[in-house]
Amino acid sequence: MHKIVFISFYILLIILLPIFIFSYTEIIDNGELNLSVYKNYTKIRIEKFHIFGGYGEPELPYRDLIIRTDNADFAETFKCHILDSIVYKNIKLSPAQRALPINSKKTGTGFLYNDSSYNIDGYLPDDLIEMKGIGKIRGKRYAKIIFSPFRYYPKENKLIYYKTIEFESPGEFNIITNFKERANSDKGILYITDTIYKNALDTLLLLKKIEGYNPIIRTTQFIYNNYSGNNNPDKIRNYIKTLVDSGILYIVLAGDVNTIPTRYAFAMESGGGSWQDNIPTDYYYGDIDGNWNANGNLVYGEIEDSIDMLPDFYIGRLSFNSIAELNDIINKIYIFEKGDYSIPNCKILSNAGMLDSYTDASVGLDTILSYVPDYFQKSVLYDNSTNNVYLGEFMDSLNGGFNYLIHSNHGSTQGFSIGQDIFHNNDADILNNVNNIPNVTYTISCISAAYDEDCMGEHFLRSTNGGGYYIGNARYGWYIGYYSGASASDIMQKSFFEDLFNDDEYTIGELISLTRLKYAPSASMENCYRWMEYNLVLMGDPSSYMRTKPLKDFIVNYDSIISTGLNNIEVEVRDENIPIEGAIITVFKSDSLLVKGFTDISGKTLLSLLSEGNDTLNINVFKNNFRLYSNKLFHGNKELRYLESYIIDNNDSNFNPGETDTIAIIVKNYSDSTFYNLNFILNCNDSFVSINDTIVFVSQIDPSMLDTLYYEISISDTVPYDYLFYTYFEYNGGILKDSIASVILKGKAEICQKSYSISAIPASVGLTVKNTGNGYIESEYLHFIPVDNEITITPDSLLIENLYPEDSIYLYINID
Template sequence: MKKLSLLLLVLMLSLFVSAQIVEQTYHFENPVVTEIQSYNQVQFENCMQTAVTGNPTLPYKSVSLLLPFGSEAESVEVILSDFEEINVKSQLYPYQASLPYSKPERKSFAKNEDVYSSKNVYPSKCHGELSTHYLNGHAFAFTSFSPVQYEPSSGKVRYAKTATVRIELASAKKDNSSMIWNTPYINSKVASLADNPEMIESYKTRGRNIAAYDMLIITGDEYVEGFAEYCEYYNSIGVRNRIATLNDIYASSEGIDNQEKIRNYIIKEYSDNGIIMVLLGGDVNIVPYRGLYCHVQSSSVYEDNGIPADLYFSALDGTWNDNGNNRWGEIGEDDLLPEIGIARMSFNNATKQANIINKTLKYQREPVLGEFRDVTLAGEWLYDNPETWGSDYMELLIGEHNDNGYTTIGIPEDYNFTRHYAEDGTWGPTQLKNTINNGTQYVHHVGHANTNTVAEWYNSDITDANFSGANGIDHNYTFFHSHGCVCGSFDDDCIMERMITIQNFAVAAIGNSRYGWFNEGQTEGPAPHLHREMTDAQYHERIPFLGMHLSESKCQTAPFVNAPGQWEEGALRWNFYDINILGDVAIRPWLDEPFDANIEYDAQLFIGCQSTEIVVKDENGNPQKGFYCSYVFDDERIGFAITDENGVAEVNFEGGLAATGDMKLYITGLNAFPVVLDVTAVPNNSAYVVYEEYTVNDANGIIEYNESSSFDVVLKNIGSVNASNVTATLTCDKTNYINITSPNYNVGNVSANSDITLEDAFAFTVCDSVPNNSNVRFFVSCTDGTDIWESKFNVNIFAPEFEIMKPNGLELNPGDSETVEFTIINKGGSSASNINFSILLPEEISMNQSQFNIPSLDAGEETDIEVTLTVSENAALGYAYEMPFTVSSGRYSVNGSYAIIVGNVTEDFESGDFSKFNWEFDGNPNWEIATGEAYEGQYCAKSGAIGDQTSTTLKITIDVKAQSEFSFYKKVSSESGYDFLKFYIDGQEKDKWSGEDNWSEESFILTEGLRTLEWTYSKDVYAEDGQDCAWVDNIKFPPTAVIVDVETVEEKDITIYPNPAKDFVKVSTSDGQHATVKIYNTLGMLVGTRLATSATNEIEINVSEYNPGIYFINISNEEYNVTKKIVVE
């Protein structure tokens, strides 16, 4: 009987739905007639110009109607009425096919003369195809129609001022209820897409409204550890996340291949937990991609069955391959409404992973202020007949525009724009690079591209050296968004992957894995459409997270993908599929200068309350829209809301607030630093005594190292009942820094909703080595003997923290003297006294004074110390003499090293071979020694006699101890412009020469560290000219060895323990040789000497009589000289 009743219910629901009709009326007025290439176009606001290629272009209105729960669209009827004539002077413009940016080939002008000579009303059917799509379980009917009717032969044009769209419904073939979430974000997304947002009410009782977590990270097992800091950061700001490894996914999910298993796992996590973002952690060799199918009829047919599209993992309805022919994403098998945001960190090793994550975190934690209203627009030449410039598309990203049938509100017009436009003569790859290095918020680019090139850069140009300014310190990392073709083809080693995986430059890149498409001579096109909508999602919708910007862009573009009529050109679908984000999905772009949000909220909530209100404003009191507000108790999210245009978020607690005690309120939004607040849930009709505020009882009101003080503490009874016989106990989490000497206090009685001040309540002492700005959490436990009330507060402890600004490196000759200046800065939060600064000198360097005493430095204060250095006449040429230095005050110190370069080292090849240095060779034949052709002397190096399409390389790796100049002489005789001598530093081409180029000097700056220098002579496939070779001579290297009296090296097997030490310290060696052990204080004074013999290999040194502080132990013999630091307590 129960089964029968259920069956009848389903049948009744089916009959009810099938009889339903959704109806929407649209109105049109104020048509605008424009001219394009001697033709006319009729335009209406929010109508897109389109047609079959060669047919008259008409304005089409996209229809996006939200359908009742449990239904889908079955048929559509469009009723046009209230017609009015439009005066046009020319024929309507024939629609021209979209072109890919990288192949704007010459094509004939398309015009269907049969249609233009017809006496029939065009179009024969005013509406396009009807389809049903689902967005987070909400059914949408998509179609389009034109209010314009055209008689081509007579030239008459009329339009309907009123159009009524009637969609007949049928019962949905699939139950999508598991996909319905009624979170504030999803409700807002659904409402913004619907022409009839009121229909959302039919879904609100059917979905869940609090997601368990926000972001799923999918990666290989070997990369999980590399995401630890990333996950911790996002959890700390309220973006709750989990990691799933591919091995676990493949083992637990069903699917015909790994891609489907990954997608099915994502669907489950979305359905069960309400995730809003997925990060794919790895290149395609780690996380495989799904290749989608698309067909475009342009000037020729374009077809691809493997478009890399991470959309497959974010649009979660259907299978994308219903007919099983492996053409994933065919029309009718697609899902154009992504439920979640998606992005891919496209790395293939741990170093690249670390680079991406470091940029992601540093960009958000430590923004470089003053650059976030500076936007860069780069537009290249695109096409010449009709003339088409990228700048026309770029300008539509600024301000409000209703061009081309849709409205977007983009970058504020009062921002600072740097425009690199081809038609203005300001375009160029070098100019764009310089702008990025000088700091810019975002780079928007339109131009031709390929896998290894974009913006006229090539893979070899994307280096840390070329983008050294965009290092996250001097200037911000930036975002790079391009319309160009294939530059985002992450299935290959594309140029956008290089942008995000080097240490500098782009924190994320948005681009196409295959062709980008445009419409010549117009300001509309597939790539510009998606770009405009993404910019609107950022600046107008104020969505915080990058991955959701692109998701919103695709949702708003989806109604335009299916073209009117029976036929789809396909270019917008292609671009819709192939645009992806390379970078982090959850990063929050700074789209204005960061600010600290002002939050109005209740710090205490009564148990059982149904809702609470949060108000978010900026520092000027302006309400802030789109801020995510979530309450978390005991690691579970219990309430969530998003602020509206008034800055108000109404958080509802389903079933009433059930938590007791402390919980967190996380607030995250566009352009604001994340906020984390403590909120206490207290019982109604009871007492509840908690911490309110504190005061430190000393002169400056802060806690500092090596001091004894006490707290005045204010307690408050936030309950509604008086508390009697209360006692309070104070503890902390950093007992190694703070010793609470008086932890208990007898409070007494505290009236309801009132506070009490406890004077000198809790005494404490602070250790003398606590790091500056250490955060200590204190816990206050109050009790009346029956109930216990816990609360907490955080306090920062301040101490000295030294920084030494050393002078630039010196290059001196034997006998030279130079005065230099060291700057000592106390960047800590507390003053320091009796500060010692000392420099340890090698025998070849002398100084007028090497030990200094500074009586005191206040917090933030600095002092300069001048010293005069003199190089001995006996100093060896070609070395960097390193001088360790230290600044110390009590237990606080900082060490560093300063180098003086004496002379240089020259490879002049006068040995007659390559034996003087450790040269390496690549190629066949190798470089050789030439006689009688040198720049100076008898010998030089000459490239081998190679054949066409080959190269030969001479290279060497050196250890540069201080930044210095490097130079060499070169000569070339080759086919000009084709066969080159190229010079590389660390694999990056620095310069190249061809033709007849006689001996000349070239110089470069080498930075500190290991550097590989290469000279490569290479030939192309064609002709040869001249002597077909290159020569190199008189290479002047910077110093590559270090001579010091005190050298710290780790590879020697020397053990010093214990460290720190109080009584004795033991020094042991394991090489079985004698060694002399000397102990120096920080002033460089020798305070002790011992001998380690081969018999013992260990000595014990009594340090009990030494004053507490820092000392240096130097262990040396004929083979090594090692210095290590110890601390005596």
């Protein structure tokens, strides 16, 4: 951002000061045009831009901008200047196609072309920039702008592209590109439920405290008795309005609509009748500015109701009708957030079909898959003219433990199409995911999340041994004929996954709210974007972080012995040798939080803990993409302390498979007295590790003196790569260190060149062998097996010895 200060002759300065003292600018480079030919027309696409459905008129991309400003006159004073333009001639833009609901198989409406729109004398669009109003997010002002940086002259087949634009305002402003609540602050969660379910939520609230949140519960009975409103949804919303400055960011509606009522809103006429156009929307509780009924006609959500469409809170619904169903949902959340599963967690399944005879939904989903990192296993089930997808294959895939399912096909309250079959509600009930790993499903199918009826989203959420989080539509989802992946439903689905894999620290509620925020300017008009703002449903806890990397285990170091009174405990959290910043450390006595901290850039935090008794305390470490770490703090004698440990071997000072190495543990006497006749015991319960003699006897340790104890540890040669194990250390029955983390580093001998060209046989071939693992190779054989029985390789095995990571050796084999 650049500040321009006007300075002139001091007499003129007095006159001009109110107008010209400050001007703020931001420059946007809109990027390169992606031009492609479709049916003899030129189709334009640009990153971060989208199109609207139409009826055959020339199609131009638009971009939505959200601008943070405190300037009350921003809408009147905001300007733009063109800095760079490109002229394209002989361009006949592709005609906009109609947005259609994804409710049933269609034969198609035919390719639309409006001849009169291509023969106007002027240009399109009428305005380069349209101001769509000023709104607020928790009291802060944001401007909503939609712009299309083009002038298209259809009669001349000429297109002018304004590639670089400067925005200007007398007051300071900021174009939002990343809207996050990322500070290590006390982020709050409000759970709203009926009194009969309040106690059943206690275990979920404890988990949220461990994750660093401040959760609270309010019952509908409390809200209805203490807050005013014309009806119960009004009362709930009026209570939520009081929480703007409370730290609450997440709202969880814990119950079906019979327990937590919803609001119905009108976005536009869909052509599907009053039931479709009357959209149940929990977003009523998330966008709290205004009353959604400004004109007083009791039709909520109309353009005339002046809704700013900006999310103040992150909303999700746990839809259940019994404590048993709630327990199934909580169990899924626990498994997902604690990382209580061992199979690979980076898997995504994409399922799509033909939305009509000319629109293949898989084209749009392939774009989403391009955002997904390569370390994810990407699987596709696409039903089209060359491949058919059936229910058995789909169910087997879901049960195989996919983290994410992206889906684009037709749907109803009873399920959605997966190709040749329907995935019905009762199919979701009997899902049996591997290790019960919860899945996150995002579907743009119609009404499969119509939570005011019995729907797929609810069955998926409640499934006892499968299912998981569900993002879907309460009414119609939309597609644009011929242009797969271009509708409001498609764009918002893409936005969710693009943002997800751009950052490791998004919750599912943040992602959905960010998607709503991005397209709030477009949603300020009657169109599919407004429809989708109301229509999008999250079945699940919005505060759950989304996995983006393979789950890992923390290495956590701290003094696990505490004493009565004040304890200053330094906790260090690492990913192997890399400090972890922003890990959340909590200490509990039973379910009462005693202290909370966040690790700094060095991976450390200092906890000041006041302990008033001899109870064992629980310490937890949480951060996304890691398994939850939970252990104990013990009351004991702090005068004799564990200091540190290190490994003694003959090579790389690390534990390696098949080795017997020594771990040295240093203890110190901090007291004024001598300790006598000490039995120091090191134990480990890991099957890959054995301690040859677990007890070391020390006759005495004098005041302020150190002693070093040595234990031989044998490592199995079948241990997995880079394996983490823990030992615990005690003396005379008292704990000195409850968790000593060690990593077994395994070497891996690989031939650098995978193929060789041999002009004649016999031949001698030189091989470069490199240790590509993280550990030392003391002794390992490479074996050679010819695939051709007429070829002999000698020697048929080569011994690799004493090879450090990244080092190479050169060896020869003979081929006859």
